[in-house]
Amino acid sequence: MQRTEISTMGEFGLIHHLTKDLKPQQPSTIRGVGDDCAVMDFSEGTPVTGDGLRVLMTSDMLLEGIHFNLEYVPLKHLGYKAAVVNFSDIYAMNGTPTQITVSLGVSKRFSVEDLEALYSGIRLACERYGVDLVGGDTCSSMTGLTIAITCLGTAKAEDIVYRNGAKQNDLICVTGNLGTAYMGLQLLERERLAVMGDGSRVTAQPDFEGKEYLLERQLKPEARRDIILKLREAGIRPTAMMDISDGLSSELMHICRQSGVGCAVYEDKLPIDYQAVVLAEEMNLNIVTCALNGGEDYELLFTCSLDDYEKLVPIDDIYLIGHITKPELGTLLVGRNGEEIPLKAQGFNAFQESEK
């Protein structure tokens, strides 16, 4: 029997391969696999005008040893992050998260107090974002901790923003800064090795001084509800949007492929945090590469019409990084000296990390 290694396909190739010929049978299914969320219309036969309410649904799984390392991630933070990354997918559709279910697989290593800590983080996230925890499943596992969360949300039909709506000449915007969560992970990993004694330094305590923001971005990300609300107030409806979980390059390529367009983003426009630059220098990493390919920032990447430029400028923490082009121009990074470099989706590919 033929055996094709999953690693030869990558995560997105695999998902595409397994789901490419799914045909919806339910009239309520508006959009299935292929965006940040699925979209459902449960108005059931009622003639739906433009402002019908849609239900959004997204699911994520986090596995110990792949997505998190409990040597440096407190369980409360892990719970918070596990919930927030799902909210982020709902906001990335221009929706509002409303309910989650949480399924846990836990080995005997974990105590009731551990799960209380994990739940306290999930609940804190739910309180802050106004989301209800409505169910789930808790079962034992042979090894480690597994967290699977599904989030529902709502949006008016005409508000929903998919990945496939980017048009030529649209502006490309990102929020916050890029590569910071990745640099936070590098810092945690460096200090873990230092404390364990890798020979490079004598220390009993990790040294995070002056780099607290990097840790916060890695350990306790927030979903950009604030930006979604500000865009709404300003009367801006993005033409395409997604959240940056796998790195800017990878996400930009999704939007361009699904929208049938190209893009040019400018290296000197990428928003990069000062602490991240300092650490990248210390660790001899290229910060632009980190900003393009580092995952887990959970910032928003969106495109909008040039006509919205004036409305966009006053909004804090949104950065114009480039524009949408004709498809035949490809997906390009324009360097500081004007050189054009094709973007690569070398981002965060969890399948390269599997051990067994």
Add this chain to the structure above:
Amino acid sequence: MQRTEISTMGEFGLIHHLTKDLKPQQPSTIRGVGDDCAVMDFSEGTPVTGDGLRVLMTSDMLLEGIHFNLEYVPLKHLGYKAAVVNFSDIYAMNGTPTQITVSLGVSKRFSVEDLEALYSGIRLACERYGVDLVGGDTCSSMTGLTIAITCLGTAKAEDIVYRNGAKQNDLICVTGNLGTAYMGLQLLERERLAVMGDGSRVTAQPDFEGKEYLLERQLKPEARRDIILKLREAGIRPTAMMDISDGLSSELMHICRQSGVGCAVYEDKLPIDYQAVVLAEEMNLNIVTCALNGGEDYELLFTCSLDDYEKLVPIDDIYLIGHITKPELGTLLVGRNGEEIPLKAQGFNAFQESEK
């Protein structure tokens, strides 16, 4: 720091402990943790009459080594079952399943062909039950296979059946037969050991002759959509309902506790399959104990008004096993000689099986 072992609480105690003081913030949340599904009303401010459509949501996680053993469970069957057990939870609320998301954690042991087999089972189940696969997540794991499925469904508000509506003198009914899936598991386990050579028998091939039905019940359970439709046609609305995934005793105790009632079920009324009886004798197991506590039958347990008795009788494959009593009488099994034995929820407790 205090350390309380999870095993001291059990699955339901743990879930109750972690979720007991959750307060819904979303007006759309009608019912959260504590039933087969959560219930949402997304009609958003529209004055909802009795027949407003509700959205149901349920999540399940299946872990290799805990919930399934790939030595004898084909991946296609596993996919089918993983989907169907979620549909069963939606039917148990008297709803119709509509969409699922599937999140997978897979180690390098698995090939693309393996995942195709798993997905083919999921898709077959979806086709048969008219459900759409609309999303999910696929990521690598350090060890083994993890499957987390969330299912959405719909029901008219007045059709939804919770666990807490059983009334004194209601009839207690179950569908199909009980303990059969558990006996199928015993058979698979016995033949696995025989083939591996436990010394009891010389064999190179498992011997399932005459016991195929037991295997089918374990490997390829179906959700009782047929019963839900027949009850609807007959104009019967159960007062309480759930599906039997952890064993009849455990489920009956859930209904009685949540409804504030007691029950009496009769040993000689329990529907038990002939093949299960034969195997139980061969294996020196008490078939009544298996019927009461064996999990994974995915049959329906429901209560309904005595007034529905006449309508109930003509429906195939529904069995009256007892009646609801005053709470002070407790939850009782009445034996063949009239003896009264308190039911125990010793069912399928996944936390007793954890290895590490």
